[in-house]
Amino acid sequence: EDPGPSVDLRSVDNPDVTEETLAGYAMATYSGSLAGIPVRGNFGVRGVHTQVTAVGLRAPLRIIPRAGGNISLVADTTGFTETRITSGTMRWLPSINAIFDVAPKMRIRTGIYRALSRPAPSALGAGRRITLEEDAGQGFPTVDEAIGTIVASGSPRLKPVMSWNADLAFEYYANKDTLFAATGYYKRFTGGKVPISINETFVIDGQDYLVPVSQTTNSNDKTDLYGVEFTASNRFSWLPHPLDGLGVK
Secondary structure, eight states, X not given: OOOOSOSOOOOTTOOOEEEEEEEEEEEEEEEEEETTEEEEEEEEEEEEEEEEEEEEEEOOEEEEEOGGGOEEEEEOTTSOEEXXXXXXXXXXXXXXXXXXXXXTTEEEEEEEEEXXXXXXXXXXXXXXXXXXXXXXXXXBSSHHHHXXXXXXXXXXXXXXXXXXXXXXXXXXXXXXXXXXXXXEXXXXXXXXXXXXXXXXXXXXXXXXXXXXXXXXXXXXXXXXXXXXXXXXXXXXXXXOTTGGGOEEO
């Protein structure tokens, strides 16, 4: 028979993450002419505040002797303690775009904006993964080797990946059904992930051990991304109804 779920589902590996986001923006539109060319668009700024609270459980570990003098670690799940990690960010995201009607059938679009990409909540947990045994249950030769297998299941202090973006598009409307366009874009982003080790204290058989726990943090390196996109689309309005709604892009 299926015995059902365990009475106590708590674990040091569990992620418990709360993410609260507050955002607001201000935007204005404009229109006019530049060197005799009609231009219109909008500009503005968005503010985004993100608060992350990650709760992790910690449990003392016990040393269990194994065959051949090896040992393994077992978590004492009767003595959980709670660890709470909070992290917050405030980011401002300006943007501006413009549309130039250079000719009756030609249009140029351009824009510059800042953007963010937040980590997935599943990557922000404060849990810890502990390998209790290795080599098919043979254990570890020493305590130092055993505690070297403790790694973080997430990094609550990860910040959003920030980027500056720019694009420039040329559009040609051959007729009411046909469009040809070419768009170039550029992105520079900062904040990729790099591995780090942070020392944490674990209680093993009543003794404190300082353990380097592998986690990830944001990198200060900048990366550039360039691209170009060509588009051609046409609607077959000359076909009889109802086929006149078909098209290709």
